[in-house]
Amino acid sequence: MPKNSITTERRATLREGLQSTADALHRRRASDIALDAIDDYVALNWLEWWGGALRLTITGENVCRQTRLAIETP
Template sequence: MTPSPRLSPVLRREALRNALLETVDLLRRCRASEITPGFIDDYVALNWLEWSGGSLKLTITGRNICKQVAARLD
């Protein structure tokens, strides 16, 4: 995942959506350092991830987005 700070907000949101499943997988494997720089802040701002006790977890919104992305892949 390569960040592109010059993306329009719509394209940035789509990039975040497309990377969410991989991001969740990295979090599950305790490899948050491998998440594209800036994505965590954006996910938190979008309410797709939240800080809980010093670690990140999916919000209800984030889980729903994951389901939508996974459904598109089927």
């Protein structure tokens, strides 16, 4: 799905789920991530295929960090 076709609501949903997605990747459980979410994360450049495996991009790492900071900051 092209980046431009991802709605604001969908982007917010993906942002909320990115930390659990990152956790799944860290545990080597990419199979736990919905295929449509993977497609959208790749379109947003938050995930990338690397050597046959998924990993967070620098952008994805930054989005995770921003999300964590927003939760931790009162």
